[in-house]
Amino acid sequence: MPGHCVLTSxxxxxxxxxxxxxxxxxxxxxxxxxxxxxxxxxxxRVLHPSFHASYDWHxxxxxxxxxxxxxxxxxxxxxxxxxEALCSEHFSAHAIAAECAYLARPNTQPxxxxxxxxxxxxxxxxxxxxxxTLAHSWGDNxxxxxxxxxxxxxDYLPRADYPIRYGMHPNSAFGLAFALDYARAMRRDALExxxxxxxxxxxxxxxxxPVAWEPSGADFLSPALMEAALMTRVLEPGDPFAxxxxxxxxxxxxxxxxxxxxxxxxxxxxxxxxxxLDGLNLSRAWCWREIAHALPAxxxxxxxxxxxxxxxxxxxxxxIERASYVGSHWLASFAALALSAxxxxxxxx
Numbered sequence: 001m002p003g004h005c006v007l008t009s010x011x012x013x014x015x016x017x018x019x020x021x022x023x024x025x026x027x028x029x030x031x032x033x034x035x036x037x038x039x040x041x042x043x044x045r046v047l048h049p050s051f052h053a054s055y056d057w058h059x060x061x062x063x064x065x066x067x068x069x070x071x072x073x074x075x076x077x078x079x080x081x082x083x084e085a086l087c088s089e090h091f092s093a094h095a096i097a098a099e100c101a102y103l104a105r106p107n108t109q110p111x112x113x114x115x116x117x118x119x120x121x122x123x124x125x126x127x128x129x130x131x132x133t134l135a136h137s138w139g140d141n142x143x144x145x146x147x148x149x150x151x152x153x154x155d156y157l158p159r160a161d162y163p164i165r166y167g168m169h170p171n172s173a174f175g176l177a178f179a180l181d182y183a184r185a186m187r188r189d190a191l192e193x194x195x196x197x198x199x200x201x202x203x204x205x206x207x208x209x210p211v212a213w214e215p216s217g218a219d220f221l222s223p224a225l226m227e228a229a230l231m232t233r234v235l236e237p238g239d240p241f242a243x244x245x246x247x248x249x250x251x252x253x254x255x256x257x258x259x260x261x262x263x264x265x266x267x268x269x270x271x272x273x274x275x276x277l278d279g280l281n282l283s284r285a286w287c288w289r290e291i292a293h294a295l296p297a298x299x300x301x302x303x304x305x306x307x308x309x310x311x312x313x314x315x316x317x318x319x320i321e322r323a324s325y326v327g328s329h330w331l332a333s334f335a336a337l338a339l340s341a342x343x344x345x346x347x348x349x
Contacts, residue, residue, distance in 0.1 A: 005310060005313065005339070006339060007070075007073055007074070007336065007339040007340065009074055009076070009077075011335075011339070012070045012073065012074035012077055013074075013077065013078060013079065014332075015066060015070055015332040015335065015336060016066075016067065016070050016077055016078075016079040016083065017079065018320075018328055018332045019063040019064075019066045019067045019070070019083075019332065019333075020067070020079060020082055020083070020086065022053060022054040022055075022059075022060075022063045022328065022329045023053045023054055023060060023063050023064065023067075023086060023090075024053060025053050025054065025055075025325075025329075026043070026044055026045055026052055026053050027044075028055060028325075029044045029052070029053075029055060029056065030055055030056045031044060031047070031056070031057075032056065032057060032111055032112060032116075033047065034106075034107035034108070036106060036107065047102060048060075048098075048099060048102065049090070049094070049095040049098045049099065050064075050090045050091065050095045050096055050098070050099050051064070051090070051099065054329045054330070055325075055326075055329045055330075057112060057116055058112055058115055058116035058119055058169070059329050059330040061116060061119040061120055061123055062119055062330050062333035063329070063330075063332075063333065064087065064090065064091075064123055065119060065122055065123040065126055065333060066332060066333045066336055067083045067086070067087065068083075068087065068123065068126045068127060068130065068135065068138075069126050069336055069340075070083070070336070071083050071084070071130075071135075072126065072129065072130050072131075072135075073340070084134060087138055088134070088138070091138035091141050091142055092141060093141045096141045096142055096144060096145050097144070099145050100144050100145055100148060103145075103148050109152070113152070113156065113170065113175075114153070114156070114170065114172070114174075114175030114176075114179070115169035115170060115171070115174065115175060116169075117149040117152060117153060117175065117179070118174060118175045118176075118177070118178035118179055119178065120145060120146060120149050121146055121149060121150070121178055121179055121181075121182035122178045122181070122182065123142065124139060124142055124143070124145075124146040124182065124186075125178075125181060125182045125185055125186065127139035127142060128185065128186065129185075146182075150182075150188060150191055153179055153191055153194065153195075154190060154191060154194055157194045157195070157197075157198045158194070160172070160198065162202075163198075163202040163203070165223045165227075166216065166219070166223060167214070167215065167216055167218075167219030167220060167221040167222060167223050167226070167280065168218060168219065168220065168221065168276070171221050171223065171226055172198075172202060173199075173202075173203065173223075173226040173227045173229070173230040174221055174226050174230075176195045176198060176199050176230055177226070177229060177230045177233060179191060179195050180192060180195040180196070180199075180230075180233050180234070181233070183195060196234055199230055199231065199233075199234045200234065203227050203230065203231060204231075204234075204244075206227065206247075206248050207247045207248060208247075208248075208250065209223075209224040209227070209248050209249055210224075211224050211249070211251060211258065211259065211260050212259070214259065214260065215264055215277065215280055217273070217274065217277075218273040218274070218276045218277075219276060219277065219280050220276040220277070220278075220279030220280050220283060220334070221279075221280065221283050222260065222280065222283065222284050222287060224248075224249065224260065225260060225283075225284055225287035225288065225291070226283070226287060227248070228245060228248060228249065228287060228291050229286070229287040229290045229291065231244055231245075231248075232290050232291060232293070232294035235294075237293070237294045237295075238294075238295075238296045239296060241294045241295065242294075242295050242296055242299060245291070245295070245301075252301055252304060253300070253301065260284070260308070261304070261307075261308045261311075262308075262311070263281045263284075263311055263312050263314075263315035263316075264277045264280055264281055264315075265277075266278050266319055269319070269322055269323055269324055269326075269327055270324050270326065271326070272326040275319075275323065275324075275326055275327040275331075278315075278316055278319030278320070278323065278327055278331055279316070279327075279330065279331055279334045281312045281313075281315040281316035281319065282312070282313065282316035282317075282319075282331065282334035282335050282337070282338045283334055283337070283338070284308070284309075284312045285308075285309045285310075285312035285313035285316060285338040285341070286309075286334070286337045286338040286341040287341075288305045288306070288308045288309035288312065289305070289306070289309045289338065289341035290341050291305045292305035292306045292309065293341075309338070309341075312338075313335075313338050313339070316331070316334070316335060316338065317335060319331065320332060320335060
């Protein structure tokens, strides 16, 4: 598998098999569920008819995004019929209405904030980018759920005075990046404005990112690179982004041994936390590709970023080949992100 920089038909088929297998597994499952009474003790498939498999809710959303993405990017995908049958069931109006009803329960305001919110909007955007009526019908059914999370962003962001910077699920830069992509493509002006305002407030004046502290032992996102990937969306490409990046990561031009340029070793792929580091390699590849795309073409850092993306992608894809369930239930979606980075970036008005 290593050596690929694009989503080939063989990779698409491999990832489709992984996704279809994962969405068939209700157990083991890790619920994000606050119980108020004995009556709230319910199995995942009852609580979440659409997204009850793949170990947890957000990973199940990952896998559905991956299936829709592969179906769009690889029209001759052999697994297309199986994907369509499954999505027609999980994206039915009845199933999505139950997901919406879950979010109307007490104590669900922080549910999946903001990682799961971001992935749900990523899925909604993917459906909107499809060019067939079946996918659009799924998107129409999903729209009320996307609207709930859009409203939650609009409620939460003005109250969030400080970003969450560490490299796991609540990472604020990740949560803003997908939300901003969705807002621009779907012309949600209020959400776009809220995302840009927070990004500038949280990250606009950052200098000298403490990259020597990376990685932490369970990171699947690089705090520094994820922030930079977000700012490629907030600042104009070329000189405006490059000037911010000059201050944010000055080490890139003076230290060829910068740790962010080299893939991370993964000592135990049976450990659900340590295997996050395979995802870190893949998300670093995604971020490096987006950074390279945003820098001026003549910038010497473009080649550095592209080379770093390649070696991280190779390492991450090799990790998928060795993954057990604790990694396979989500890693392929991160690989697809890395393989599509920069080529799928939503256009700005």
